[in-house]
Amino acid sequence: MIAGNGSIPVRVEQDVVLARQTVRQLAVALGLRLIDQTKLVTAASELARNAVIHGGGGEMHWETVERGMRRGIRLAFADQGAGIADQAKALTDGWSSGSGMGLGLSGSRRLVDEFELDSAPGQGTRVTITKWS
Amino acid sequence: MDRIPILQMGDLLLVTIQVDMHDQLALTLQDDLTEKIQRSGARGVLIDISALDIVDSFIGRMISTISSLARIMDATTVLVGMQPAVAITLVELGLDLRGVRTALNVERGMRLLQQPDASP
Numbered sequence: 430m431i432a433g434n435g436s437i438p439v440r441v442e443q444d445v446v447l448a449r450q451t452v453r454q455l456a457v458a459l460g461l462r463l464i465d466q467t468k469l470v471t472a473a474s475e476l477a478r479n480a481v482i483h484g485g486g487g488e489m490h491w492e493t494v495e496r497g498m499r500r501g502i503r504l505a506f507a508d509q510g511a512g513i514a515d516q517a518k519a520l521t522d523g524w525s526s527g528s529g530m531g532l533g534l535s536g537s538r539r540l541v542d543e544f545e546l547d548s549a550p551g552q553g554t555r556v557t558i559t560k561w562s
Numbered sequence: 563m564d565r566i567p568i569l570q571m572g573d574l575l576l577v578t579i580q581v582d583m584h585d586q587l588a589l590t591l592q593d594d595l596t597e598k599i600q601r602s603g604a605r606g607v608l609i610d611i612s613a614l615d616i617v618d619s620f621i622g623r624m625i626s627t628i629s630s631l632a633r634i635m636d637a638t639t640v641l642v643g644m645q646p647a648v649a650i651t652l653v654e655l656g657l658d659l660r661g662v663r664t665a666l667n668v669e670r671g672m673r674l675l676q677q678p679d680a681s682p
Contacts, residue, residue, distance in 0.1 A: 446584045449616065467616055467647040471655060474618040478585070522656055532619040536655035 434492035439477045439506065441486070448477035448489050455491060455502050461562055469502065469560040472537035476506040476556050479533045484508025484554055494559065501542070501561040506554075513548040520546065566591045568598050574675055575599065575637075578610040588624040595628055599635045606675035607632050610668055612643025622657040629662045639663060642671035 439448055452473040456466040473489070480487040487508030494501045513519045522535045534556070538544040543559035564587050569576040575598055577591070595607065609625065611617065617625070629639040640663045644652075652659070665671035 442584045442586055446582050449582060453615075464647045464650060467645075467651045468654070471616045471618050471651045474616060474620075475655075478618075478620060532656045536619060536657075539654050539656070540651060 434490065436488050436490040439480045439487055439489050439508075442481060445474060445477045445481060449474050451489070451491065452502070452504065455493070456560075459493060459500055459502055459562060461502070461560065465560055465562070468540040469504075469558075472540040472558055472560075473504055473506075475533040475537040476504070476558070479556075480506045480508040480510075480554075484510030487553070496561070499561050501559050503543075503557065503559040505557040508555075509553040512550045512552050512554055513546070514550045516546055516548060519548075564590075565594065568594060570598070570602055570604065573602070573604050574606040574608060574672070575602065575604045576608050576610070578613070580613040582614075583621065585620055588621055592624055592628055592631070596631050596635070599632055599637050604637050607637055607639040608668065608671045608675060609639065609641050610643045610671075611641060611648075612645065612667070614648065615645065617644070617648050617652050617657075619655060619657060622652060622655075622659060626659060626662055633661075638675060640665050640671040640674050642666065642668050 437447060437451055438444055449470050452470050453466060456469050461469065477489060485508060487506060490505040492503050494503045520535050520538065522532060537558065541558040542561050545557040548554035566577060566579055566587065625641060632639045642665045663674065665674050
C-alpha cells in the first residue's frame with residue numbers, strides 16, 4: 430500500500446517516459462483498474478509533454494488521496510512557462526500553440542475524473558488531475 | 563543511439579515496438595521506416611504495438627504520419643495488436659487514427675497485406 434506524495438522533474442523528453450512509469454506504478458499500487466491506469470498514464474504523458482515543450486520544463490507532483498471509501502491519485506503538472514492567455518480556447522480540441530494535434534489538454538481532461546487548469550500569461554501553468562478508484 | 567529495429571520479410575517490413583518510446587525514438591522510427599521503404603521497395607509495413615501499454619497523441623500522430631508517408635511511397639501500413647484499454651483511451655483522447663489500416667493481430671495483418679488489392 431502506498432500513501433503520501435512526491436515529485437519528479439519533467440524537464441526533458443526522457444522525463445516524460447519517467448513520469449509515465451511513475452504514474453503507472455502508483456496506479457498499480459493503488460489498485461486502479463487497467464482501463465483507468467491506462468487513461469491516467471496517457472493523461473500524464475500528455476501533460477508532462479506539455480510542461481516540457483510549452484512550459485520549458487517543470488515538475489510533476491503526485492499524491493494519493495482519499496474520499497470516504499474511495500482512493501485516488503492526484504497529479505499536478507507545474508511549469509514556469511509563458512502561461513495560457515485564453516484557457517477556454519486552450520481546452521478546445523484541435524487548438525494548438527505548437528506543432529502538436531491540440532489534444533493534450535482537451536483530451537487529457539476527458540480521461541480523468543477531475544481536471545483543473547490554473548494559468549495566466551507570464552505566470553506559468555499548473556494542471557491538476559485526479560483519478561478515483 | 564536507440565533505434566527500433568525494422569525487419570524485412572520479402573516485400574514487407576515488420577516493426578515490433580516493445581519499449582516505452584520517448585518522442586525522439588518515435589521520430590527516428592518514422593525517418594528510418596521511410597528510408598527503408600525507399601531502399602527496399604517494400605509494398606507493406608506491419609507495425610505491431612501489442613506490447614505498448616499506452617498510445618498518447620504523440621505516438622498516435624507518428625502512426626498516422628507513417629501510414630501517410632508509406633501510402634505516398636506506394637506501401638500499405640497495417641497497425642496490429644492494439645490492447646483494448648489502449649484503444650478505448652485513444653478514442654476518448656480524441657484520436658481515431660483515420661486512414662490507418664488496423665488488424666487484430668500479426669497473422670490477420672499479414673493476410674491483409676498479402677491480398678493483391680491491399681492498397682487503400
